[in-house]
Amino acid sequence: MSDFLTAALGFPTALFSFALLVVIAYWLLMLPGGGVDGGHHGGGHAHGHAHDDADGSAPGGPAGLLAAAGLGGVPVSVAVSLLIAVAWFLSLAGTSLLHTADWSGPVRLLPAAGVLAGALGGSWAITRQLVRPLRRLFPEERPPSRLDFVGRVCVIRTGRVDSGFGQAEVAAEDGSTAIVQVRTDDPGLSSGATALIFDYDAEGEFFRVTPFDAALDPGLPAV
Numbered sequence: 001m002s003d004f005l006t007a008a009l010g011f012p013t014a015l016f017s018f019a020l021l022v023v024i025a026y027w028l029l030m031l032p033g034g035g036v037d038g039g040h041h042g043g044g045h046a047h048g049h050a051h052d053d054a055d056g057s058a059p060g061g062p063a064g065l066l067a068a069a070g071l072g073g074v075p076v077s078v079a080v081s082l083l084i085a086v087a088w089f090l091s092l093a094g095t096s097l098l099h100t101a102d103w104s105g106p107v108r109l110l111p112a113a114g115v116l117a118g119a120l121g122g123s124w125a126i127t128r129q130l131v132r133p134l135r136r137l138f139p140e141e142r143p144p145s146r147l148d149f150v151g152r153v154c155v156i157r158t159g160r161v162d163s164g165f166g167q168a169e170v171a172a173e174d175g176s177t178a179i180v181q182v183r184t185d186d187p188g189l190s191s192g193a194t195a196l197i198f199d200y201d202a203e204g205e206f207f208r209v210t211p212f213d214a215a216l217d218p219g220l221p222a223v
Contacts (some may be wrong), residue, residue, distance in 0.1 A: 007095040012116035016088035020084055023081045030077075070128045087123035091115060122152035144209075148172065148199050149180065153212060156182070161189040161209065168195060168209065181206035 008017050062076050071079045094115035154168035157179060163166070166182045166189070182195065185207050189195055195214035 007092055007099060010095055010099075011112050012119065013088065013091040013095045015116070016084060016091050016119070019084045020088045023084050025101050026077065027081070069124065069125075072133055074131050074138050078134065078138075079127065079131060080123065082127045083123050086126045086130075087119045090122045091119035146180075146200055146202075149178075149207060150200055152197050154180070154197055154207075154209060156189050156191055156193045156195060159191050161195070162187075166209075168197075168207075170197065182209045183207070184209050184211075186211055187206060 007013055062080075063072065066072055066076060066079050071083075095112070098111055098115065149170050149172070152170055155168040156166065156168050158165070158167045159183050160166065161182055163183055163185055166184065167179055168182045169177055169179055171177050181204075182197070183201070183204075184195070190209055190211070194212050195209035197207045197209050199208040200206075201208065
C-alpha cells in the first residue's frame with residue numbers, strides 16, 4: 001500500500017491523481033441526476049434566440065479542440081474523463097517502474113519527464129480508440145436552424161404584412177415560440193391572422209408566408 005501511495009503521489013503521477021479525484025467527484029455528483037455534460041451536444045435550446053446563429057456554425061472551445069484531436073463525437077466530460085483516467089494509469093505504471101530502478105535525485109527527473117510524455121501520448125492514443133465505439137451511444141444532434149420553421153403555421157403579430165414589412169409568432173417543435181420577420185405578396189394579412197411559412201430568404205433573413213386557414217388542415221402544427 002505504501003508503494004502505491006508513493007507512486008500515486010510522486011512525480012509525474014501526482015499531476016493526474018488530483019485531476020482524477022476531480023473527475024470522480026464530478027461523476028458522483030452527476031450520477032444521481034442522470035445527466036451528462038453535453039459539450040458535444042447542445043442541450044436544450046430556445047428557438048426564439050438560437051436561430052439567429054445556428055446555421056452551420058463549427059464547434060469551438062473544448063469540444064472543437066477534442067474534435068481536432070480525433071476525440072470528438074462524445075460529450076466533453078466523457079472524453080476528458082477517459083483522457084485523465086488512462087493518463088493516470090499509465091503514469092502510475094511508469095512511476096512504479098522508476099521506483100524499481102531505484103533512481104533518485106536529479107537523475108530521476110529525466111526518466112520521470114519521459115513517463116509524463118509517454119502517459120500523455122499513450123492516453124491520447126488509447127482514448128481515441130475508446131471513443132470510437134462510444135460515439136454510437138451519443139448520436140450527433142443537428143443544431144436548430146431557421147429552416148425548421150418552414151412548413152409551420154404562424155400567427156401575424158403586426159398590423160399588416162407586405163413585401164417589405166411584417167412579423168409573426170411561430171411555435172417550434174419543442175413548444176417554444178419566436179417572433180420572426182415575415183413577408184408576403186398576398187394582401188389581407190393583419191394582426192391575429194394565420195399564415196403558412198413556405199420559404200426562407202437567407203439574404204434578407206425573413207420568411208415568406210401565405211394566408212392559411214388552420215381549420216382546413218388540423219394536422220399542421222399551430223401556435
